Amino acid sequence: MSYTPAADRYEKMVYRRCGSSGLKLPAISLGLWHNFGGDTPHELKRELCRTAFDLGITHFDLANNYGPPPGSAETAFGEILRTDFNGLRDELVISSKAGYGMWPGPYGEWGSRKYLISSCDQSLKRMGLDYVDIFYSHRFDPDTPLEETMGALDHIVRSGRALYVGISSYNSQRTREAAAILKDLGTPCLIHQPSYSMINRWVERDGLKQTLKDLGIGSIAFSPLAQGMLTGKYLKGIPEGSRATQGKSLNPDLVSEKAIANLNALNEIAQARGQTLAQMALAWVLRDGGITTALIGASKSRQIEDCAGAVKNLNFTPEELAKIDEFADEDGINLWAKSSEGAGQ
Numbered sequence: 243m244s245y246t247p248a249a250d251r252y253e254k255m256v257y258r259r260c261g262s263s264g265l266k267l268p269a270i271s272l273g274l275w276h277n278f279g280g281d282t283p284h285e286l287k288r289e290l291c292r293t294a295f296d297l298g299i300t301h302f303d304l305a306n307n308y309g310p311p312p313g314s315a316e317t318a319f320g321e322i323l324r325t326d327f328n329g330l331r332d333e334l335v336i337s338s339k340a341g342y343g344m345w346p347g348p349y350g351e352w353g354s355r356k357y358l359i360s361s362c363d364q365s366l367k368r369m370g371l372d373y374v375d376i377f378y379s380h381r382f383d384p385d386t387p388l389e390e391t392m393g394a395l396d397h398i399v400r401s402g403r404a405l406y407v408g409i410s411s412y413n414s415q416r417t418r419e420a421a422a423i424l425k426d427l428g429t430p431c432l433i434h435q436p437s438y439s440m441i442n443r444w445v446e447r448d449g450l451k452q453t454l455k456d457l458g459i460g461s462i463a464f465s466p467l468a469q470g471m472l473t474g475k476y477l478k479g480i481p482e483g484s485r486a487t488q489g490k491s492l493n494p495d496l497v498s499e500k501a502i503a504n505l506n507a508l509n510e511i512a513q514a515r516g517q518t519l520a521q522m523a524l525a526w527v528l529r530d531g532g533i534t535t536a537l538i539g540a541s542k543s544r545q546i547e548d549c550a551g552a553v554k555n556l557n558f559t560p561e562e563l564a565k566i567d568e569f570a571d572e573d574g575i576n577l578w579a580k581s582s583e584g585a586g587q
């Protein structure tokens with residue numbers, strides 16, 4: 243069945259400038275890390291993408307390794323581009339990344355020029371694209387000269403494979419170094435992709451948020467719902483079929499009695515604001531303009547609809563923020579801490 247996008251899609255979303263660049267991104271973006279692999283029916287993937295686009299979500303985030311198996315999310319999205327999104331390429335911002343293990347041997351991960359450029363070529367082939375809008379170094383590589391990794395990103399832009407480049411999970415110091423190299427090369431760093439949520443605030447402690455502001459780099463906060471914990475989903479414990487039951491990236495031990503009590507308290511604050519917990523969590527990430535867009539994942543269309551509603555109220559009173567701080571306990575949710583500490587894994 244052919245797809246006609248909602249005519250009013252651009253009236254529903256808010257678009258925010260990405261740092262000091264010319265590119266605007268939707269306040270809510272959709273990531274294809276989970277629910278786009280071979281274990282999810284293709285019809286559901288199509289439905290999720292169409293629902294997002296109908297709500298004005300123009301930005302879709304991928305990486306070489308999203309699946310399972312690795313690469314299958316890009317293949318599925320490529321199919322959707324050809325069927326549902328045919329003719330809409332210029333209305334979309336599509337990103338991909340390389341950094342984590344993708345193929346066997348010494349050239350299939352980290353930050354060498356050899357890996358980044360060949361991985362970008364593979365991603366383009368899987369998606370059937372001539373170029374991606376944004377290509378990222380997915381993690382800092384402590385053993386490769388930063389000049390080499392940034393030089394590869396610069397080459398990816400100059401050779402027409404990407405329009406812009408970004409970095410993910412680099413800490414404040416490494417971000418400054420990377421941005422300076424890119425600036426010298428003449429390819430500015432458009433965007434940083436860190437994890438960030440009410441219960442994962444490393445970007446504030448590390449100074450990254452301020453660094454990005456200083457340097458005019460935009461930002462896209464991933465896992466702003468703490469993989470689903472900051473939604474109504476876990477208020478009564480762990481429901482069947484949720485990410486915490488799948489043995490993947492969300493450790494069920496994090497959904498402890500104490501965490502559930504805190505989530506219920508946060509939910510009450512959200513209700514008093516007239517929002518769902520997910521909407522409040524997204525509004526919180528976007529609250530002070532320091533983050534350009536919140537990068538959600540979804541297993542159901544209604545989750546995307548709920549999340550998109552966050553843009554209706556992005557303002558908080560100081561009392562609300564203080565109350566949130568009381569219950570927003572940081573407790574081991576940041577799986578990406580090693581990368582931002584600059585360490586190998």
Ligand SMILES: NC(=O)c1ccc[n+]([C@@H]2O[C@H](COP(=O)([O-])OP(=O)(O)OC[C@H]3O[C@@H](n4cnc5c(N)ncnc54)[C@H](OP(=O)(O)O)[C@@H]3O)[C@@H](O)[C@H]2O)c1
Pocket residue numbers: 272273274275276303304380410411435464465466467468469470471473474475483484485486520537538539540541542544545546548549578
């Ligand atoms: N750069 C990196 O290293 C990196 C790392 C991780 C992620 N990312 C990017 O960030 C994207 C988002 O990550 P994430 O999936 O962890 O984000 P998230 O938005 O924190 O969590 C998404 C999960 O929350 C649940 N959910 C979402 N909206 C909901 C709602 N309204 N009500 C109830 N439950 C809701 C769903 O869980 P259920 O599946 O349980 O329904 C969904 O799969 C990824 O797809 C990827 O593009 C990047």
